[in-house]
Amino acid sequence: xxxxxxxxxxxxxxxxxxxxxxxxxxxxxxxxxxxxxxxxxxxxxxxxxxxxxxxxxxxxxxxxxxxxxxxxxxxxxxxxxxxxxxxxxxxxxxxxxxxxxxxxxxxxxxxxxxxxxxxxxxxxxxxxxxxxxxxxxxxxxxxxxxxxxxxxxxxx
Amino acid sequence: xxxxxxxxxxxxxxxxxxxxxxxxxxxxxxxxxxxxxxxxxxxxxxxxxxxxxxxxxxxxxxxxxxxxxxxxxxxxxxxxxxxxxxxxxxxxxxxxxxxxxxxxxxxxxxxxxxxxxxxxxxxxxxxxxxxxxx
Numbered sequence: 001x002x003x004x005x006x007x008x009x010x011x012x013x014x015x016x017x018x019x020x021x022x023x024x025x026x027x028x029x030x031x032x033x034x035x036x037x038x039x040x041x042x043x044x045x046x047x048x049x050x051x052x053x054x055x056x057x058x059x060x061x062x063x064x065x066x067x068x069x070x071x072x073x074x075x076x077x078x079x080x081x082x083x084x085x086x087x088x089x090x091x092x093x094x095x096x097x098x099x100x101x102x103x104x105x106x107x108x109x110x111x112x113x114x115x116x117x118x119x120x121x122x123x124x125x126x127x128x129x130x131x132x133x134x135x136x137x138x139x140x141x142x143x144x145x146x147x148x149x150x151x152x153x154x155x156x
Numbered sequence: 157x158x159x160x161x162x163x164x165x166x167x168x169x170x171x172x173x174x175x176x177x178x179x180x181x182x183x184x185x186x187x188x189x190x191x192x193x194x195x196x197x198x199x200x201x202x203x204x205x206x207x208x209x210x211x212x213x214x215x216x217x218x219x220x221x222x223x224x225x226x227x228x229x230x231x232x233x234x235x236x237x238x239x240x241x242x243x244x245x246x247x248x249x250x251x252x253x254x255x256x257x258x259x260x261x262x263x264x265x266x267x268x269x270x271x272x273x274x275x276x277x278x279x280x281x282x283x284x285x286x287x288x289x290x
Binding site for chain 2: 017018020071072086091094098101109
């Protein structure tokens with residue numbers, strides 16, 4: 001059963017490695033919940049193949065802006081919303097790619113989608129089973145990575 | 157060294173441009189294969205092309221195959237830069253004509269090592285150019 005591959009340890013290791021690679025001079029990504037954000041951005045990628053599911057990354061808008069600030073090498077006050085969307089999109093793309101790497105081939109990875117529309121996010125997870133949900137604290141900001149399994153790839 | 161980065165993500169382009177500029181590269185960045193092909197038609201070939209696998213339109217893999225089918229690009233080093241981490245995918249990219257394969261997430265040291273393996277990367281004044289999407 002492929003679903004058993006997904007553990008909190010695996011997701012934590014992958015997310016931490018992505019943070020260390022692209023946000024190396026920032027605070028450490030800690031595997032403990034931060035205060036719930038007032039606003040957030042959620043990026044998702046879908047994996048299709050022998051295993052079908054959705055990987056999501058939800059960052060507080062402040063965390064997303066900080067990530068964009070580092071990735072684009074600009075002051076956080078100069079970060080545009082589009083920068084934050086791109087940063088979250090790239091982070092979930094790499095997290096999703098790393099998770100796909102532990103799955104039996106062949107499988108495909110979608111392009112990332114990022115939204116601050118909670119309705120879209122919920123629709124995309126419809127009929128999905130939550131396998132892992134790891135809540136991180138990054139500079140006291142909320143970062144959350146979740147893995148959702150779906151039996152029917154046509155629903156993705 | 158002149159490098160062409162073909163990557164749809166602005167965030168990843170920014171990271172690659174920063175890393176490559178730090179090792180002395182003059183970097184041109186484009187976001188899709190069509191713009192890359194147009195760039196090749198009207199510019200001197202770069203010393204290396206870094207190609208993302210997942211780009212809108214023609215994929216990075218298709219772009220590599222297209223370039224390798226054209227003798228003008230036979231000697232141009234191509235490095236796939238991708239989140240596709242499975243060995244099978246790596247073999248597919250190498251079979252298509254990529255010379256090296258860099259898996260995201262990567263470190264600065266990994267980029268430098270790949271450039272060394274390809275024999276490119278000696279220091280020149282850094283600069284960047286962004287080509288508008290066609």
